[in-house]
Amino acid sequence: MNRRTLLKAAVGGAVFMSMPIIGVFAATARTLTLGTRVIEVNGRAATVYSLTGPDGKPGLAFDAGTDFDVLLANTLGEETIVHWHGLTPPWQQDGVPEAPMPQLKAGERRTFRFPVGSGGTHWMHAHTLQEQNLLAAPLIVRRAEEVAADEQEIVVLLHDFSFTSAAELLAKLKGSSAGGHAMPGMGHDMGAMNMPGMDHGGMDMGSMPGMEHGGMPGMSMDLNDIEYDAYLANDRTLDDPEVIRVEKGGTVRLRIINGATGTAFSIDLGALEGQVVAVDGQPVRPVAARRFPMTMGQRLDIRLRVPSEGGAFPILALREGAPQRTGIVIATAGAAVSKLPPVGEATGPVLDFAHEAGLRAIAPLADRKADVRYAVDLTGNMAGYSWAMPGSEAIRVKRGQRVEIEMRNASMMAHPMHLHGHHFQVVGLDGGSRFSGAVRDTVLVPPSRTVTIAIDADNPGRWAFHCHHLYHMASGMMATFAYDGV
Numbered sequence: 179m180n181r182r183t184l185l186k187a188a189v190g191g192a193v194f195m196s197m198p199i200i201g202v203f204a205a206t207a208r209t210l211t212l213g214t215r216v217i218e219v220n221g222r223a224a225t226v227y228s229l230t231g232p233d234g235k236p237g238l239a240f241d242a243g244t245d246f247d248v249l250l251a252n253t254l255g256e257e258t259i260v261h262w263h264g265l266t267p268p269w270q271q272d273g274v275p276e277a278p279m280p281q282l283k284a285g286e287r288r289t290f291r292f293p294v295g296s297g298g299t300h301w302m303h304a305h306t307l308q309e310q311n312l313l314a315a316p317l318i319v320r321r322a323e324e325v326a327a328d329e330q331e332i333v334v335l336l337h338d339f340s341f342t343s344a345a346e347l348l349a350k351l352k353g354s355s356a357g358g359h360a361m362p363g364m365g366h367d368m369g370a371m372n373m374p375g376m377d378h379g380g381m382d383m384g385s386m387p388g389m390e391h392g393g394m395p396g397m398s399m400d401l402n403d404i405e406y407d408a409y410l411a412n413d414r415t416l417d418d419p420e421v422i423r424v425e426k427g428g429t430v431r432l433r434i435i436n437g438a439t440g441t442a443f444s445i446d447l448g449a450l451e452g453q454v455v456a457v458d459g460q461p462v463r464p465v466a467a468r469r470f471p472m473t474m475g476q477r478l479d480i481r482l483r484v485p486s487e488g489g490a491f492p493i494l495a496l497r498e499g500a501p502q503r504t505g506i507v508i509a510t511a512g513a514a515v516s517k518l519p520p521v522g523e524a525t526g527p528v529l530d531f532a533h534e535a536g537l538r539a540i541a542p543l544a545d546r547k548a549d550v551r552y553a554v555d556l557t558g559n560m561a562g563y564s565w566a567m568p569g570s571e572a573i574r575v576k577r578g579q580r581v582e583i584e585m586r587n588a589s590m591m592a593h594p595m596h597l598h599g600h601h602f603q604v605v606g607l608d609g610g611s612r613f614s615g616a617v618r619d620t621v622l623v624p625p626s627r628t629v630t631i632a633i634d635a636d637n638p639g640r641w642a643f644h645c646h647h648l649y650h651m652a653s654g655m656m657a658t659f660a661y662d663g664v
């Protein structure tokens with residue numbers, strides 16, 4: 179038994195002693211504790227959620243091919259649940275409220291157990307408005323070759339932060355004067371994924387009263403719904419960034435997670451050049467660049483080499499269409515780290531298809547014709563801040579089918595579209611020629627653009643299929659990828 183296994187066993191033992199036995203696997207389950215902590219943002223104390231593993235660090239890490247065997251302990255005085263973003267559990271353990279399991283009550287503990295899968299940079303987060311208050315953490319599943327590689331792993335979780343509560347932010351977007359509109363945990367909205375009252379009559383662009391809201395792509399009002407108080411990388415702003423020691427000439431694997439609720443970023447490596455080697459945890463043919471876009475929910479694995487002469491190198495995340503930025507600094511021993519202001523001189527790039535079009539999956543879906551195709555429109559009415567996915571109500575698939583969904587954005591905001599329980603492949607952009615694009619779980623559909631994805635229906639359930647902009651999701655951009663007979 180090596181040291182790591184021994185430690186695991188010791189932790190397992192402690193867990194066993196201190197809790198009631200829930201099934202035979204409880205003794206080996208790792209405890210993930212849901213609580214709160216205080217961080218400092220812009221010089222002010224902020225109480226935010228925490229998701230702490232047995233090692234005291236945020237989130238969890240696994241070896242590919244093992245079991246996700248976790249006891250989730252809710253120490254909060256409120257209901258909550260956690261979604262395992264990027265994993266493909268049985269539907270019952272997906273962690274969306276009421277889909278199908280209820281949230282964990284205050285003080286409740288629940289065991290989750292299923293194969294963790296083939297690996298990748300993933301994350302975990304509340305599928306409720308609690309996500310805004312940092313109920314999010316890394317969920318890293320390392321492939322054997324990544325563990326064996328002579329490279330330093332650096333995990334970066336990006337977030338956007340507001341001192342205003344999520345419920346108030348949502349109420350403001352909806353134009354409600356009643357800022358206190360109570361939406362604790364949003365469990366009811368999530369539970370009503372097939373809500374009959376949901377506005378499927380999304381307006382098209384021609385009839386949209388919100389045209390004056392900025393009809394031109396690139397206008398900042400349509401890029402960002404919310405002016406946050408801060409943009410965080412591993413809980414910190416650029417006023418006091420995390421500085422990570424690296425080796426001269428060493429290789430680094432950045433595992434970057436965009437856990438922001440309403441902010442897309444471009445990762446800027448500055449003087450360094452990197453290669454994207456995986457998106458959403460799924461390997462792609464390496465593409466070299468200095469900047470890599472990532473929308474909400476997405477992950478990027480970037481491999482880079484530290485120059486042999488050493489130095490300090492900021493790894494920035496530039497806010498889309500705005501000058502704000504966040505990031506970390508990697509530095510070799512003795513290198514001077516100079517300060518970078520959290521607001522830069524230029525605005526961050528606006529995300530389009532340039533990056534997506536160049537990605538090719540290393541393990542694509544089998545070459546196969548679709549058994550069934552659906553078209554889903556992404557529509558929005560900015561005046562009332564209501565969003566919808568007309569066409570999605572028709573989705574009903576059978577196990578074993580190859581499914582294709584064409585997502586057509588008829589609104590003036592970009593939508594990061596996320597399908598639970600599956601990894602899909604991007605096979606078409608704007609109806610152009612088919613290609614073997616990235617395998618993902620979250621893809622950006624910019625305004626007036628179209629993305630076609632292919633899915634192997636191999637995991638029965640009634641899966642959430644939604645926009646990963648938290649406030650779009652909470653305002654109607656939420657649908658179901660439903661299997662027959664479930």
Ligand SMILES: [Cu+2]
Nearest residue numbers: 593645647650
């Ligand atoms: Cu959206």
